[in-house]
C-alpha cells in the first residue's frame with residue numbers, strides 16, 4: 265500500500281470530524297500521506313490523481329477492540345486457540361477493519377503480543393490494517409475478568425511491575441480491569457476487582473512512561489474507583505450513577521460506552537449459540553446501559569467511540585454499527601456520533617488522526633451518500649484512504 269504522491273478528493277459534503285455542519289463543495293489535497301490543504305471545488309486544485317465522492321469523513325477510530333477475537337458466539341472457545349492461530353486471526357481482523365473504513369484502533373487486551381507486532385508490520389507496510397495502539401495484556405486481579413488472557417496482578421508494586429512488563433513488550437497504553445465482566449464465567453459485572461490503590465499505582469507507573477490508561481469498569485463502585493485513581497477512560501461504564509458523572513466531569517475523563525457489545529449479545533440472545541451466563545449478564549445490563557450512558561451523554565461527559573469489536577457478533581468490520589447506536593440509543597446526531605468515533609476518539613488515544621484539516625494524516629472515507637440523511641452509508645465506504653494510500657476503491 266503506497267501513497268499516491270498527490271491526491272485530490274472532490275466532495276459535495278465534507279464532514280471534518282469536529283461535529284460542525286459539513287462544508288459544501290470542498291477538495292481535500294493529500295501530499296506525501298498527509299492533508300496539505302482543504303480548498304473549494306472551484307479553486308481548481310490539481311494532483312496526480314483526483315477522486316470524487318458525495319461526502320467525505322475522517323477514517324473511523326475504534327477506541328476499543330480485541331484483534332485476536334472475531335465475534336465468536338462462545339468466547340470461551342477462543343482460549344483453546346494456539347498462539348499461531350491467534351496471529352492469523354489478528355492479521356485478518358486488522359485487514360477487514362481497514363477495508364470497512366476503520367483507520368485507527370486501540371487494542372485493549374490479548375493473550376499474546378499480536379497487536380504489538382502487527383502495529384509494527386502495518387507501519388512498515390508489510391501488512392494491511394489500521395494504525396494500532398496496543399495495550400498488550402490487560403491487568404486483572406488473580407482470577408479476575410479475562411484472567412485467561414490477562415496479566416494477573418495483586419498489590420500496588422506488582423501492578424507497577426505488570427505495567428513495566430507491558431511497556432517492555434512494546435505496548436503503547438495500559439488496560440486495567442476494575443470490575444467483573446460479561447464474558448468471564450463467575451465474574452460479576454457489578455463487583456469490584458482491582459482496588460483503587462492497585463489502579464493508582466499502575467497509573468503512576470504508566471504516566472511516568474507517557475502511557476495512557478483505560479479501565480474496564482461496569483459496576484458503580486468500580487467505575488468510581490477507577491475514576492478517582494485517575495484513568496483516562498472508562499470502558500463500558502454501564503452502571504454509572506450521578507456521583508460518577510460528577511467525577512467524570514470534574515476530571516475530564518472519557519467514557520467509551522461500547523454499546524454494540526451488550527447490544528449484539530442481546531440481539532442474539534435467543535439463538536442458542538452463546539453460553540447462558542453471557543446472555544443472562546448482558547440482558548441484565550441492557551436497559552441500565554441505555555439509561556445510564558444516555559444520562560452521562562446529556563450531562564456532558566465526553567463520549568469516545570469504541571465498540572469492543574471481537575466480542576460475540578460484534579465484528580471488526582462492523583464498527584459503523586456503534587456509530588448508528590450512538591445515534592439511536594444516545595440520540596446523538598449522526599454528525600455528532602461520527603465526531604465521537606473520529607475526533608474525540610483520536611484525542612483520547614493521543615493521535616493526530618480523526619480531523620480533516622491541513623497537517624493531519626490523510627485518513628479518510630469516500631461515501632456515496634450523506635450520513636445525516638442515510639445513516640447506513642457509513643457501512644460501506646466507496647473508498648478508504650489511509651496515510652494517503654488508497655486501501656480499497658469499490
Ligand SMILES: [Zn+2]
Nearest residue numbers: 328330372572
Ligand atoms: Zn473489551
